[in-house]
Amino acid sequence: NVSRPSDVLESRILLPIVSEEQPIMEAVLLNPVVIICGETGSGKTTQVPQFLYEAGFGSPGSDNPGMIGITQPRRVAAMSMAARVAHELALPPSRVSYQIRYDATVSPSTSIKFMTDGVLLRELATDFLLTKYSVIIIDEAHERSMNTDILIGVLSRVLKLREEMWKSGTADVKPLRLIIMSATLRVSDFAENRTLFPTPPPVINVAARQHPVTVHFNRRTFSDYVTEAVKKTTKIHTRLPPGGILIFLTGQNEITGVCRKLEAKFGVNALERKRRQRESASNPADEHENANTDGGVRPAQADVEAEDIDLGNQQADDLAFDVDADMADDDPDALDSDEDTEEQQLDKELGLDSDDVDTPMHIVPLYSLLPSEKQMLVFKAPPPGCRLVVVSTNVAETSLTIPGIRYVVDCGRAKERRYDIANGVQSFQVSWISKASAAQRAGRAGRTGPGHCYRLYSSALYEHHFDQFSQPEILRTPIEGVVLQMKSMHIDAVVNFPFPTPPDRSTLYKAEKVLGHLGALEAASSVTKGLTATGDSSVDGHITELGRLMSLFPLSPRFSRMLVSGQQQGCLPYIISIVSALSVGDPFLHDEGLAADENGADIDGPELKEAERSRRKAFFTTQHTHSALGNFTSDVFRILSVVGAYEFAGGGHKFCTEHFVRPKAMEEIHKLRAQISNIVQSNFPSADAGFVPKLMPPNELQLKVLRQLLTAGFVDQVAVRKDRVEQTSSTGVKYTTSKGVAYKAMGVSDDVFIHPSSVLANAPPPEYVVFSELIRTNRVWIKGVTIINPA
Ligand code: ADP
Ligand code: MG
Numbered sequence: 001n002v003s004r005p006s007d008v009l010e011s012r013i014l015l016p017i018v019s020e021e022q023p024i025m026e027a028v029l030l031n032p033v034v035i036i037c038g039e040t041g042s043g044k045t046t047q048v049p050q051f052l053y054e055a056g057f058g059s060p061g062s063d064n065p066g067m068i069g070i071t072q073p074r075r076v077a078a079m080s081m082a083a084r085v086a087h088e089l090a091l092p093p094s095r096v097s098y099q100i101r102y103d104a105t106v107s108p109s110t111s112i113k114f115m116t117d118g119v120l121l122r123e124l125a126t127d128f129l130l131t132k133y134s135v136i137i138i139d140e141a142h143e144r145s146m147n148t149d150i151l152i153g154v155l156s157r158v159l160k161l162r163e164e165m166w167k168s169g170t171a172d173v174k175p176l177r178l179i180i181m182s183a184t185l186r187v188s189d190f191a192e193n194r195t196l197f198p199t200p201p202p203v204i205n206v207a208a209r210q211h212p213v214t215v216h217f218n219r220r221t222f223s224d225y226v227t228e229a230v231k232k233t234t235k236i237h238t239r240l241p242p243g244g245i246l247i248f249l250t251g252q253n254e255i256t257g258v259c260r261k262l263e264a265k266f267g268v269n270a271l272e273r274k275r276r277q278r279e280s281a282s283n284p285a286d287e288h289e290n291a292n293t294d295g296g297v298r299p300a301q302a303d304v305e306a307e308d309i310d311l312g313n314q315q316a317d318d319l320a321f322d323v324d325a326d327m328a329d330d331d332p333d334a335l336d337s338d339e340d341t342e343e344q345q346l347d348k349e350l351g352l353d354s355d356d357v358d359t360p361m362h363i364v365p366l367y368s369l370l371p372s373e374k375q376m377l378v379f380k381a382p383p384p385g386c387r388l389v390v391v392s393t394n395v396a397e398t399s400l401t402i403p404g405i406r407y408v409v410d411c412g413r414a415k416e417r418r419y420d421i422a423n424g425v426q427s428f429q430v431s432w433i434s435k436a437s438a439a440q441r442a443g444r445a446g447r448t449g450p451g452h453c454y455r456l457y458s459s460a461l462y463e464h465h466f467d468q469f470s471q472p473e474i475l476r477t478p479i480e481g482v483v484l485q486m487k488s489m490h491i492d493a494v495v496n497f498p499f500p501t502p503p504d505r506s507t508l509y510k511a512e513k514v515l516g517h518l519g520a521l522e523a524a525s526s527v528t529k530g531l532t533a534t535g536d537s538s539v540d541g542h543i544t545e546l547g548r549l550m551s552l553f554p555l556s557p558r559f560s561r562m563l564v565s566g567q568q569q570g571c572l573p574y575i576i577s578i579v580s581a582l583s584v585g586d587p588f589l590h591d592e593g594l595a596a597d598e599n600g601a602d603i604d605g606p607e608l609k610e611a612e613r614s615r616r617k618a619f620f621t622t623q624h625t626h627s628a629l630g631n632f633t634s635d636v637f638r639i640l641s642v643v644g645a646y647e648f649a650g651g652g653h654k655f656c657t658e659h660f661v662r663p664k665a666m667e668e669i670h671k672l673r674a675q676i677s678n679i680v681q682s683n684f685p686s687a688d689a690g691f692v693p694k695l696m697p698p699n700e701l702q703l704k705v706l707r708q709l710l711t712a713g714f715v716d717q718v719a720v721r722k723d724r725v726e727q728t729s730s731t732g733v734k735y736t737t738s739k740g741v742a743y744k745a746m747g748v749s750d751d752v753f754i755h756p757s758s759v760l761a762n763a764p765p766p767e768y769v770v771f772s773e774l775i776r777t778n779r780v781w782i783k784g785v786t787i788i789n790p791a
Contacts, residue, residue, distance in 0.1 A: 002089055008088045012043075012047070015042065016038065016206050017206045025055055029055075033156075033180070035202070037184065038205070040183045041447050058112055066131070066176075067134065068137070069130075070114045070136075071115055071138050071148070072115070072140065073147065077399040078116050079100065082097060085112060094106075096114075097110040117151055121485075125490060129176075130158055136176065137178075142182040143398070144501075146477055149500050150485070153196065155176075159178055162176040184436065186469065195498045210446050211448070213408075214451075214453070216452065217457065217458055218455060218457055219458060221461050225411040230261050232409050233389065242406075243387070243405070243406025243449075245388070245407045250430050256365060262389060362382035362389065363391065378402045393415075394441075403448065405444050406451045407451060408453040413433060432461075479508065479511040480558075481555075484557050494512065513716075515557060520546060549564045555579065558713040561713045563575055563576070563579060577643050578639075578640055581640070586784070587661040587669065618660075622642075626659075631790070633760075635783065636786050642666075644696075645659065651667070707787075711770045715770075718771075719743035721767050724767055736764055738760050738763065748780060755775075759785070766788075766790070
């Protein structure tokens with residue numbers, strides 16, 4: 001007895017999935033697991049929960065009284081989909097509810113619950129049988145987020161348990177059902193993985209009406225894709241027939257910037273102003289700028305979605321130049337903004353001012369941290385006579401279907417959590433999307449009729465540098481982080497876990513060991529006995545209290561370790577700076593001095609220009625200044641020093657030039673400090689982690705603590721001077737510098753050497769050091785070196 005509003009009845013009939021209700025419900029009732037594939041917009045997210053609800057799921061007194069749970073990778077989707085389904089079923093938010101980390105509408109009478117996948121994972125930690133649910137829908141499974149993959153693995157076991165308990169009648173539990181939904185047909189990792197589901201689940205494909213979309217590539221790929229997006233949108237708006245425009249960008253800053261620009265050009269107020277100016281040139285219009293539309297954004301939350309983070313880095317673009325430099329133009333059809341096309345020529349001859357248009361734009365931003373009332377605006381029809389323009393992160397790629405889109409502008413990039421293989425650092429980067437994602441984005445233009453997709457990159461770039469599909473997140477995430485997350489959910493047998501795509505077993509073992517060293521897992525003490533111990537002492541340990549605290553941070557466990565223990569002697573702000581700097585990487589331009597240093601004799605002749613000489617001198621002077629923090633004992637303190645000085649100088653390129661640091665890196669470190677401070681604050685509300693950009697240098701006691709914290713975070717990256725662990729020919733020799741002095745590091749068979757760029761390179765070699773980075777060239781070098789116990 002559902003009574004849907006009449007407008008809903010009408011639009012619902014048109015959804016392809018509605019005609020599949022019968023086969024879907026049959027499959028669900030006959031199988032514990034069902035996979036549903038259907039194009040974005042076919043109605044999966046809004047309709048499948050309703051099918052279940054109408055079949056009695058989630059209603060007290062029925063065969064399946066437990067709630068219908070639906071997970072989403074993004075908060076935006078969880079909230080807006082709950083609201084939409086509530087509207088369609090004409091039920092209050094207390095019946096069709098959502099829960100995201102810091103906000104919820106759930107009540108004791110909730111029947112349908114939308115939530116982020118993180119929320120369900122946390123529930124599993126306290127109620128492994130998910131007794132409150134009768135069915136779980138994992139949505140957007142094609143995205144292969146780490147949470148989704150882990151959830152599917154865990155749920156495969158929960159299903160089994162619930163079924164066994166039901167059969168033996170031991171408890172009052174009913175079997176649980178699982179529905180996996182995907183916007184692509186690529187589901188073999190779930191459907192054909194016998195470890196995961198011994199009986200292959202049925203796959204139901206929902207045919208969707210997709211109109212043809214014409215794809216246009218740019219001739220060249222510009223690094224400033226934000227400007228390109230504005231240009232392209234301007235062209236579409238001024239020349240092409242009515243129809244909504246959807247612009248894909250990577251994050252909030254870009255989106256608000258583009259919205260502002262378009263608003264100033266084509267917003268209702270802007271056009272009105274222009275009109276009035278035209279009407280009475282002598283009477284200038286009110287110059288009051290149309291206020292920027294982005295309202296109060298909630299503070300950063302610990303459930304970090306990549307798009308939430310604005311680092312302003314665009315490494316992906318360095319690539320673009322190389323690729324396009326020698327690629328021929330192969331796409332004459334494109335509506336180009338980078339060159340004067342015939343079309344533009346014609347416009348000029350006809351005297352058309354291409355920016356002149358009477359139709360205003362109705363511009364709507366869409367990103368995770370946007371307040372939810374504003375997010376909902378994308379579903380509203382634009383005011384009559386206006387063109388809808390939605391500027392979005394990739395949340396609009398598959399999570400939300402925005403009606404009436406005819407044109408898509410795709411920047412080809414997305415912000416992603418990335419894993420630096422070299423130093424194990426997790427970061428958020430803008431990088432190229434996959435071909436599959438590009439196709440999804442283009443598809444958004446063909447929901448209501450034929451459409452066009454404008455790609456702000458060249459076809460050569462697309463062909464040569466876009467992966468076919470994006471890799472499952474679990475394979476590009478620091479495995480220590482994955483293992484720690486799983487342990488925090490009390491999944492102890494990580495090595496035998498039924499991953500949809502399992503990471504390499506040996507890396508799982510290694511990760512457990514590292515976590516043991518860091519004190520995150522029990523039974524770790526046996527492993528730390530000897531530095532040279534390489535024996536396979538697998539730690540099948542439970543998580544410790546320390547580990548649990550560490551798991552709250554979306555950071556590499558080493559960094560979490562330092563942050564958790566850093567709440568002493570006011571050290572937290574320094575540790576946050578150190579973690580930020582190590583995440584971004586060494587900001588110093590060491591080559592400036594090194595080249596000169598290594599070849600000093602050769603170039604130190606009369607031909608060495610005075611300018612170069614003084615430049616080198618300046619380099620060594622600032623290196624000397626910053627190395628003085630901690631009295632020439634730590635590369636990390638040298639970085640901490642320059643980060644502090646940068647803030648006191650108020651940043652800027654001048655400072656960077658004078659101190660030989662990379663401006664981009666410094667800017668990123670600055671932003672990351674603010675962001676990590678927020679995360680720390682939200683996890684430890686009592687902690688003194690409020691972001692204070694200008695920090696006084698640490699005092700002696702603090703330096704001592706920082707040294708201990710660094711050692712704790714890199715406890716498995718300790719190196720000992722070789723002549724102290726082994727009797728070698730050089731035992732007993734007194735060295736004056738570290739050059740050529742061999743060290744032994746745990747788990748590394750080759751000798752390692754302190755990198756020439758280190759503070760310690762020209763000082764007598766210390767016995768014990770801890771390092772943050774290991775790089776292999778002709779030798780194995782250690783970088784980010786700190787003396788553990790200075791004299
Ligand atoms: P899928 O999950 O298969 O991608 P959805 O169930 O999300 O599809 O969307 C089905 C239809 O419902 C789409 O046409 C979409 O535009 C529409 N829709 C979803 N949410 C809303 C909303 N809040 N307001 C209006 N229409 C909506
Ligand atoms: Mg959906």
